[in-house]
Amino acid sequence: MQIVFLGTGGSWPSKNRNVSAVAVRIGRDVLLFDCGEGTQRQLMGSNVSFMKINRILISHFHGDHFLGLPGLVQSMSLNNRKKTLEIYGPTGTVKLVNIIINLGYFIPTFHFIVKDLKDNDTVKCDGYIIKAKTAEHNVPTLAYAVEEDTRPGRFNVKKAKKLGIPEGPFFRKLQKGGNITVNGRRITSDMVLGKPRKGKKIVYISDTKPSGAIADFAKGSNVLIHDATADSSLEKKANKYGHSSARQAAMIAKKAGAKILFLTHISPRYEDAGVLEKDAKKVFPNSVVAEDFLEYDVK
Ligand SMILES: [Zn+2]
Numbered sequence: 141m142q143i144v145f146l147g148t149g150g151s152w153p154s155k156n157r158n159v160s161a162v163a164v165r166i167g168r169d170v171l172l173f174d175c176g177e178g179t180q181r182q183l184m185g186s187n188v189s190f191m192k193i194n195r196i197l198i199s200h201f202h203g204d205h206f207l208g209l210p211g212l213v214q215s216m217s218l219n220n221r222k223k224t225l226e227i228y229g230p231t232g233t234v235k236l237v238n239i240i241i242n243l244g245y246f247i248p249t250f251h252f253i254v255k256d257l258k259d260n261d262t263v264k265c266d267g268y269i270i271k272a273k274t275a276e277h278n279v280p281t282l283a284y285a286v287e288e289d290t291r292p293g294r295f296n297v298k299k300a301k302k303l304g305i306p307e308g309p310f311f312r313k314l315q316k317g318g319n320i321t322v323n324g325r326r327i328t329s330d331m332v333l334g335k336p337r338k339g340k341k342i343v344y345i346s347d348t349k350p351s352g353a354i355a356d357f358a359k360g361s362n363v364l365i366h367d368a369t370a371d372s373s374l375e376k377k378a379n380k381y382g383h384s385s386a387r388q389a390a391m392i393a394k395k396a397g398a399k400i401l402f403l404t405h406i407s408p409r410y411e412d413a414g415v416l417e418k419d420a421k422k423v424f425p426n427s428v429v430a431e432d433f434l435e436y437d438v439k
């Protein structure tokens with residue numbers, strides 16, 4: 141899994157930050173969380189091919205999170221995309237994509253799968269699932285978790301050989317969790333596999349006030365990407381508009397037991413977001429202010 145931050149600013153673009161968009165590479169898929177205005181230009185400057193994006197998940201319909209969609213889908217069409225594009229988001233997504241498809245003289249070269257998601261909905265994908273959770277913003281907003289499927293434990297070659305299992309197809313079957321019979325003896329995969337390996341989990345939430353439900357949702361995440369619009373001196377104001385301070389994002393990360401926190405949706409008022417990182421680190425030391433084009437490999 142790799143995360144590529146394409147836009148880390150809130151509300152409107154600044155000199156150093158474009159508005160919200162985060163790409164996630166997982167297996168053969170490329171997911172895009174939010175698509176603020178100018179996201180396609182950011183994609184051109186990143187190592188993510190815009191043609192390879194196969195699922196777009198919009199958090200909510202404030203302009204800084206979706207206005208890049210019309211341009212992006214038109215560019216995909218101009219490049220003769222044939223692959224179906226999936227778009228998910230809160231209530232209103234189907235309606236919005238319909239408007240986008242019928243905008244101007246645009247005729248898409250590909251099909252769309254579009255779905256409105258509700259609280260606790262899941263999207264089953266190849267090797268992972270995407271979960272949606274209602275956030276606390278001032279319009280319907282969803283947080284998303286990407287969770288890899290649990291993988292079978294490590295295959296113990298020594299043990300397998302000791303049991304007299306010949307290498308080859310039998311090994312492969314056991315590695316996949318299957319059972320075999322060798323010389324009339326039944327051998328089950330748990331005899332040669334270690335403990336099942338839990339998949340990685342990343343959570344993306346922008347925008348939200350601090351929310352206990354989101355902390356629960358983010359429980360055990362390897363990576364939490366969280367709204368951190370303001371520093372702690374502006375906390376009340378940030379909360380009033382349905383946002384979190386960096387300090388509050390750090391409290392959520394701590395509560396969730398996340399491994400690393402990326403602060404995003406940084407207000408354009410901060411030319412230097414160092415104050416946000418400092419605020420957050422006091423509560424949750426492994427806090428990082430996300431920057432446009434930052435890449436992070438989830439190990
Ligand atoms: Zn926003």
Ligand SMILES: [Zn+2]
Nearest residue numbers: 200202277347
């Ligand atoms: Zn918003």
